[in-house]
Amino acid sequence: xxxxxxxxxxxxxxxxxxxxxxxxxxxxxxxxxxxxxxxxxxxxxxxxxxxxxxxxxxxxxxxxxxxxxxxxxxxxxxxxxxxxxxxxxxxxxxxxxxxxxxxxxxxxxxxxxxxxxxxxxxxxxxxxxxxxxxxxxxxxxxxxxxxxxxxxxxxxxxxxxxxxxxxxxxxxxxxxxxxxxxxxxxxxxxxxxxxxxxxxxxxxxxxxxxxxxxxxxxxxxxxxxxxxxxxxxxxxxxxxxxxxxxxxxxxxxxxxxxxxxxxxxxxxxxxxxxxxxxxxxxxxxxxxxxxxxxxxxxxxxxxxxxxxxxxxxxxxxxxxxxxxxxxxxxxxxxxxxxx
Numbered sequence: 586x587x588x589x590x591x592x593x594x595x596x597x598x599x600x601x602x603x604x605x606x607x608x609x610x611x612x613x614x615x616x617x618x619x620x621x622x623x624x625x626x627x628x629x630x631x632x633x634x635x636x637x638x639x640x641x642x643x644x645x646x647x648x649x650x651x652x653x654x655x656x657x658x659x660x661x662x663x664x665x666x667x668x669x670x671x672x673x674x675x676x677x678x679x680x681x682x683x684x685x686x687x688x689x690x691x692x693x694x695x696x697x698x699x700x701x702x703x704x705x706x707x708x709x710x711x712x713x714x715x716x717x718x719x720x721x722x723x724x725x726x727x728x729x730x731x732x733x734x735x736x737x738x739x740x741x742x743x744x745x746x747x748x749x750x751x752x753x754x755x756x757x758x759x760x761x762x763x764x765x766x767x768x769x770x771x772x773x774x775x776x777x778x779x780x781x782x783x784x785x786x787x788x789x790x791x792x793x794x795x796x797x798x799x800x801x802x803x804x805x806x807x808x809x810x811x812x813x814x815x816x817x818x819x820x821x822x823x824x825x826x827x828x829x830x831x832x833x834x835x836x837x838x839x840x841x842x843x844x845x846x847x848x849x850x851x852x853x854x855x856x857x858x859x860x861x862x863x864x865x866x867x868x869x870x871x872x873x874x875x876x877x878x879x880x881x882x883x884x885x886x887x888x889x890x891x892x893x894x895x896x897x898x899x900x901x902x903x904x905x906x907x908x909x910x911x912x913x914x915x916x917x918x919x920x921x922x923x924x
Contacts, residue, residue, distance in 0.1 A: 642717075648853065655855075656709050661731075678859070682707040685858040690865050691846045692804070699775045700804040706733035710855075712848045715744060721757060723747040726847050735773045741765045741809055745844045759841035761813030767805060774798075776806040812837050 612620075661676045683704035686692040696704070709729040716722045725744040730736075743764045747757040777798040800806065800820060810819055818829050825832050850863075857863035 638720075652711070652853070659709070676708075680705050681859055682710060682855070685851060685855045686804075688858045688861055688864050689846065689851055691843045691851075695807050696804045697775075697802055699801075703733070703735045703775055703805065706731050706735070710847065710852055712852050715746070721747060721749050723759070724844070724848055726844055726852075734770060735775065736770060737768045738765060741767065743809060743840075743844065745841055746813075747841075759837050759844075761811075761815070762837065762840055763811055764809040767809055776803040777801060808840075808843075812840060 659676060659678060659681055680701075683696075683701060686704065687696055707728060708731045711727045711729065713725050713727060714720050714722075715724060723744065723746045725742050728741040728743075730739060730741065741764070743762065745759055746761045746763070747759050750756045750758050778801045779796045780799045781794040782797050783794055802821075806821070807819075812819075812833060814830075814833070816833075818833060819836070822832055822836070827835075851858055854863060
C-alpha cells in the first residue's frame with residue numbers, strides 16, 4: 586500500500602491505495618527498499634523456523650516416550666498377558682478418558698448419557714501430524730478403543746486439513762475435516778434411537794406399530810463427521826436459518842478449536858483434566874460480608890429444584906445451538922500456528 590495526498594486536512598491527508606500485484610508506478614524507491622528489507626526478514630525467519638522445527642522434533646520423541654508410558658500405566662494389564670487377559674482385566678482407572686473429556690469445557694456439552702458406556706472403552710487419544718515436514722498442512726486426532734460391543738473399529742480418526750492464509754501471516758485456516766466412518770454393530774448405534782410409529786394409511790385401531798431409527802444428539806454424531814465446502818451440511822443442522830456456507834464455516838471453526846484443545850492441552854496433560862485441576866472454575870460470589878443471605882440462597886435452591894425437570898431438555902437445546910454455530914466458533918483458534 587502507498588499513500589496519496591488529499592486536500593481534507595491532516596486527518597485525511599493520506600489515503601491508502603491498494604495494489605495486489607507488482608506495479609512499478611506505485612512502488613516508489615522507499616517502498617522497494619522496505620520490500621527488500623522485508624525479504625531479508627523472511628529469509629531469517631525461515632532459518633529460525635527450520636532450527637525451531639528440529640528442536641521440536643527432538644523433544645517430540647521425548648514426549649512420545651512419556652505418552653507411551655502413560656498408555657501402558659492405563660492399560661488393563663501388561664501386553665505379555667495376552668489379549669484375552671487384557672479384555673478380562675479392568676483398567677487401573679476405569680473411564681479415564683471419558684472423565685477427561687467430560688471435565689473439559691470443549692467436550693462436556695457434547696457428551697450425552699448414552700455416549701458414556703461407549704466412552705468407557707476409550708483406551709487412548711493420540712495426536713499426529715498429516716505431514717511432519719510441513720505441519721501447516723494439519724493434524725489428526727486418533728481415538729483408540731479397546732474391544733467393545735458397540736462398533737468394530739479399533740481406531741477412530743479425525744483429520745484437520747489446514748492452509749496458511751497468507752505467506753505473510755502465520756495464521757492457519759481449517760479448510761476441511763475428515764472423520765472415520767463408524768462401523769456400528771447391529772442395534773448398538775448410540776447416535777439413533779428406535780421410535781414406534783404407526784404406518785401411514787393404517788387407521789385401524791390396534792394396528793401394528795412400526796419402529797424407525799431416528800437421529801439423536803450424540804458425541805459420536807457431532808465429532809466424527811466430515812466437514813468442508815464439498816460436504817453436505819449435517820442432517821442435524823438443516824433447520825438452521827443461517828446461510829449454509831456460514832453454518833459450515835461455523836462448524837469447521839468450532840471443531841477445529843476442539844481439535845486444537847485436544848492436541849495442545851488435553852492430550853499431553855490428560856491427568857490434570859481427570860483430577861479436575863485443569864477444569865475451568867465457575868465464578869461463585871464471595872461469602873464474606875453477606876450476612877442475611879441464607880434465606881435468599883434457600884429461595885434460589887427452591888427455584889433450581891422447580892426447574893430441574895426441564896434442565897436436560899435445555900442442555901440438549903444448548904448443544905444443538907452450539908453445534909449450529911450459535912457461538913460463531915472459538916475465538917482465536919483459527920490463528921494458531923502449527924507447532
